[in-house]
Amino acid sequence: MLKPYQMSRVIITGPINVQEAVVRELHNLKILHIVDHSKSELADIGKPFESAARLSEILVKVRALISAFSIKKEESNFELKRSISEIESAIKKLNEEASLNIDELKKAEEQLSKMHAAKQELEILKGINVPLESFAPYKTLAHFTGHIKNKSAAASLKGEIPAITDKFMIFDSNAGKKPFIALFVDAKSKDQAANILQKNSFVPINFLNLSGLKGDASNNLSRLEQETAKLQGKKSGIKKNLDKMSAEHKWFLAAAEKFLGEQLEKAEAPLKFASTQSSFLVKGWVPSSELTRSIDRLNKVSKNRIFVHFEPAKKDDKVPVKLKNPKLARPFEFFMNMYSMPAYKEIDPTFFIFLTFPIFFGIMLGDVGYGLFSLLLFWLLKRKMPKASSFFSILMLASFVTILFGLLFGELFGKEFIHPVISREHEMFTLLYLSIAIGVIHVNIGLVVGFINEMKNHGIVHAIYAKASWIVLQIGIAMLALAYFGIIKVSPLFGAAFLGASILMLIKGEGIKGVIELPSILTNIMSYARLMAIGLSSVILAVIINDSAKEFFQHGGIFVLVGILVLVIGHAINLMLGLLGGFLHSLRLHYVEFFSKFFHGGAEKYRPFGAKE
């Protein structure tokens, strides 16, 4: 709680022939956070094991198969009782079989799309009785095919063409949306015919997909229909094949991917090591409590041929951070992962978030009905998505606190069902003052934490100047305000003195930057007014929903159904808004108002070698 696990710096060195044994044991231990070695004059980075190239080759194939079969990542208990070469040959066989099918599938799909295009063109030509081979290039004959504006244009064409030549044939059809014409004219009159066509807003169509087809359009069409159906059958057959393969080998592939990934991770570990021809050295961090156990195990597997140096973390070390919190507060480490890991020497704020986040959320949502409903919802979601369990644990706790505040506010879906201790709907100002009071407390907790942080890192004098000054500033402002309103009978000079002193301390502690940020303490505290504001908007919306539903109920008859609909949809939307608002605003109060008082962060997360995320 408040402090991360204590870490020790560890350096392991030994002859190269025990490197593989050490890597294996480290992978089993899942304890060492390796610090990558960067190439230097003293030592190069290590070479991966010989198996690495082969492993990554198989892994690439496995992943290709997984994506071809569109296998989703799932947890399984599939036991992979095979050696690497057995996996390799199995994958090779599977790959050949699959790629055969995939190639066929592609071919079939290509053919289908070609046929589809040809069919569309044939549909147009179906209406005129011209053999398909007629639309070939000629020396003495020109032909035009395309749509024209309307039927009357077709009639006028038939009148105009004979005026330029008597060597022509014209066909028209009204099968499509627009009339279609095919015009054959003497090559000499081609330009004149084109002019006439243009006047009748002729849009040419080129039949690109019909080369090689002969005879009547409708015959060809029905033949293509049959072929398409056949191909479709073939295609679905291949697809079924692939699905069968996918279902059959899905567990094997997933397990193989996991296994090979682990093997490859081990094989490539030396890339993070420093290495000479005959020795290796690896640096990293281990939680101090695990130190002796892991050194013993490493010595055992290397038959005491390695040397392990360890020391506690020094002041300026960049120590990876593993947060340490009681079980109930642990899900809230999610917020630190999302924001930034606290530095090793800093106070870990997870426990504070655990205490205040659900309260803020509860005040904002504060309704027994909404709380119960969201508790149930998040419980179901948590069971459904175990990966995001910490997120849903947070929300479940927050929903529980929402129910408690709902009882305090006496609200059930916006309706006051018991006499409230504080009514959010009617006692706005009480709640506003309460929110601001919560803000003062929360911000000052932040300042105290900041004080402790500064004291640890820069000594008590700096801590007083940089953090205590803010508290003095607040006292000064409070005294001034109270004196102004005549609540306390002291001269305003006292308040002014506090104010002046705090500003001087700030200049000494944080420089001119501190003075510029002076008003921020007030805006930060005022910002907690949102606790009341978000809650108020949520209540008012709920009340409006209830009132409008009530009117429908009074009408009776079919309107009762409408009323129920209004209630369900309205409260669903309001709950959604309330959850979103409650979550984001509560989070914001922590990240912005609270954290800015003490938090630096920026540490790397502790990621031991071999552990999965």
Added chain:
Amino acid sequence: MAADISTGLIAIGSGLAIGLSAIAAAIAEKEIGAAAVGAMAEKEELFGKGLILTVIPETLVIFGLVVAILILNLAKGA
């Protein structure tokens, strides 16, 4: 309840207080939000910081709301 002109004006005043501050916050958040989403597309870990930067102007609306409520309270006093 017969509302006179002054009550109406007070209502308009408080409406303006919250409406205008909401517009101001929206304009500010639009720009920051777009930039934050852009940054997140490059580097996903920036979500936390992006969220914070995006919601900073929200305080404006809270101030607007507080002022609106104070103005409304005038109406009760009058």
